[in-house]
Amino acid sequence: MPVPRPLVVAWTYLRLGVMNEMQYRANFFVAIFQSLLQxxxxxxxxxxVYSHTSELNGWTQSDLLVILGVQILLGGVVHATVQxxxxxxxxxxxxxxxxxxxxxxxxxxxxxxxxxxQLWQLVEVVSGxxxxxxxxxxxxxxxxxxxxxxxxxxxxxxxxxxxxxxxxLATGSFWVVNMWFLSELFEGVYQxxxxxxxxxxxxxxxxxxxxxxxGFAVTVPAQAMTNRLSLGTVGVALAFAVVLAAVTRRFxxxxxxxxxxASA
Amino acid sequence: MTELAAQxxxxxxxxxxxxxxxxxxxxxxxxxxxxxxxxxMYGYTIGMVAEPTIYLVVWTTIANSHGGxxxxxxxxxxxxxxxxxxxxxxxxxxxxxxxWEWRIREGQLSGQLLRPIHPIHYDLAxxxxxxxxxxxxxxxIAVGLSLVFHPSFHTSALGVVVFLxxxxxxxxxxxxxxxxxxxxTIFTTRVGAIFQVWFLAELLLSGRLLPLPLMPQWTQELAAxxxxxxxxYFPIEALVGNLSNAALLRGLGFQALWAAILGAVAVxxxxxxxxxxxxxxx
Numbered sequence: 001m002p003v004p005r006p007l008v009v010a011w012t013y014l015r016l017g018v019m020n021e022m023q024y025r026a027n028f029f030v031a032i033f034q035s036l037l038q039x040x041x042x043x044x045x046x047x048x049v050y051s052h053t054s055e056l057n058g059w060t061q062s063d064l065l066v067i068l069g070v071q072i073l074l075g076g077v078v079h080a081t082v083q084x085x086x087x088x089x090x091x092x093x094x095x096x097x098x099x100x101x102x103x104x105x106x107x108x109x110x111x112x113x114x115x116x117x118q119l120w121q122l123v124e125v126v127s128g129x130x131x132x133x134x135x136x137x138x139x140x141x142x143x144x145x146x147x148x149x150x151x152x153x154x155x156x157x158x159x160x161x162x163x164x165x166x167x168x169l170a171t172g173s174f175w176v177v178n179m180w181f182l183s184e185l186f187e188g189v190y191q192x193x194x195x196x197x198x199x200x201x202x203x204x205x206x207x208x209x210x211x212x213x214x215g216f217a218v219t220v221p222a223q224a225m226t227n228r229l230s231l232g233t234v235g236v237a238l239a240f241a242v243v244l245a246a247v248t249r250r251f252x253x254x255x256x257x258x259x260x261x262a263s264a
Numbered sequence: 265m266t267e268l269a270a271q272x273x274x275x276x277x278x279x280x281x282x283x284x285x286x287x288x289x290x291x292x293x294x295x296x297x298x299x300x301x302x303x304x305m306y307g308y309t310i311g312m313v314a315e316p317t318i319y320l321v322v323w324t325t326i327a328n329s330h331g332g333x334x335x336x337x338x339x340x341x342x343x344x345x346x347x348x349x350x351x352x353x354x355x356x357x358x359x360x361x362x363x364w365e366w367r368i369r370e371g372q373l374s375g376q377l378l379r380p381i382h383p384i385h386y387d388l389a390x391x392x393x394x395x396x397x398x399x400x401x402x403x404x405i406a407v408g409l410s411l412v413f414h415p416s417f418h419t420s421a422l423g424v425v426v427f428l429x430x431x432x433x434x435x436x437x438x439x440x441x442x443x444x445x446x447x448x449t450i451f452t453t454r455v456g457a458i459f460q461v462w463f464l465a466e467l468l469l470s471g472r473l474l475p476l477p478l479m480p481q482w483t484q485e486l487a488a489x490x491x492x493x494x495x496x497y498f499p500i501e502a503l504v505g506n507l508s509n510a511a512l513l514r515g516l517g518f519q520a521l522w523a524a525i526l527g528a529v530a531v532x533x534x535x536x537x538x539x540x541x542x543x544x545x546x
Contacts, residue, residue, distance in 0.1 A: 184311040
């Protein structure tokens with residue numbers, strides 16, 4: 001059976017990205033240091049919160065460790081693969097260089113989504129997984145195979161949701177020229193994912209679930225790990241992912257129609 | 265301008281006069297430029313407001329589950345603290361060491377050295393002007409947050425006056441701090457790690473994360489010896505109204521002291537660094 005072309009394209013760019021990043025090995029140690037700091041800050045804040053309380057809206061400190069781990073892990077995936085591509089997209093729309101991507105004989109959305117890789121940011125995936133592991137080992141319930149599988153699948157859904165969110169933001173650059181704030185906006189909003197979505201007041205909770213899918217992306221996988229998951233939530237999360245992916249695709253096409261290049 | 269043009273050339277305008285003129289012109293230009301990018305500014309502001317809103321929601325949840333207060337601080341007091349927080353955060357946006365890294369790497373500093381005034385004045389004036397559109401744009405967000413979270417203020421007239429002075433004191437202290445840190449970039453380009461440790465210390469010791477009295481005792485003792493709390497905690501509390509008149513005036517004194525110390529450090533660091541500087545391409 002022949003491998004589908006999009007996969008071949010993505011795989012080729014991935015290999016190219018890895019070879020490129022291997023030239024800058026010192027960045028590996030920088031990434032380790034940064035990730036250690038990041039985990040340290042997260043743990044310090046948790047310690048501070050739990051020095052004043054024993055549970056937050058029904059979540060214990062170990063439960064929140066799992067959320068923190070999921071947030072760091074998915075953040076690593078986004079920083080390594082999604083964010084560099086989306087920032088490049090916004091820059092190229094502004095500079096009129098997107099022509100180089102559009103003239104290729106492949107789907108433009110695929111091309112702009114796989115060109116860049118920041119390999120060393122994947123260190124965050126390792127540190128996130130470690131934090132999840134420590135959190136889970138301290139849970140009284142432990143883990144079983146079905147929940148672990150659900151967790152892994154929902155992590156994939158979470159990554160897809162965050163990709164869609166980023167692409168919608170970056171597609172905005174077809175209308176708003178100056179998009180230097182994108183990563184600040186994403187990072188700020190993404191920090192909300194460190195806490196269970198349930199603690200936010202109603203209007204904020206809904207916008208963080210549907211408008212900005214951080215709640216679905218981070219809290220729902222963590223629910224699977226901490227035995228809070230209902231089948232209904234899984235269904236809604238999957239349906240939402242499908243809808244959001246379709247909406248993102250349409251929005252991308254709409255934006256693309258506005259693109260006129262640098263010299264046109 | 266017309267006055268200046270009408271005068272005969274009787275010598276250069278006084279140094280102070282041209283200085284004030286430089287600051288006023290740069291600030292005005294920045295304000296006008298920044299207002300052109302309103303969508304971008306709102307995007308950035310939403311990212312910035314997310315941080316205190318998270319803290320506010322977390323601590324409100326804890327307060328509500330513990331009979332309405334955490335160590336005596338209730339939800340409305342937290343709301344006041346974290347809503348004023350963003351005003352003070354905006355004042356604390358300065359030219360960072362990352363900016364210096366870019367400036368050195370791109371050889372931008374060479375051109376600036378040719379100007380008749382020190383580069384720090386350009387940065388100070390530019391970022392001072394940039395506050396105005398940002399504060400204007402945050403104001404409606406602050407009103408919205410107030411309607412949702414009902415902050416409680418105990419502000420005195422002196423508190424308002426001290427706040428208005430202290431936010432500029434905070435701006436100066438943080439600018440000077442970031443300036444001397446930025447000088448490291450002239451010696452080496454791998455300085456991100458130093459900056460990140462610095463930002464971490466600031467997060468924990470400035471009151472940015474949490475009002476300082478709620479931090480562990482040792483953190484508060486450490487913070488008393490460092491400049492950080494005078495850039496976040498002090499201006500916020502001046503407006504929220506939990507400080508006595510004596511504490512308000514003492515705080516301004518400490519700000520002046522730190523500005524003087526850091527000013528001296530900045531001058532020393534600049535002299536060392538600029539001697540070492542050689543532009544790319546020379």
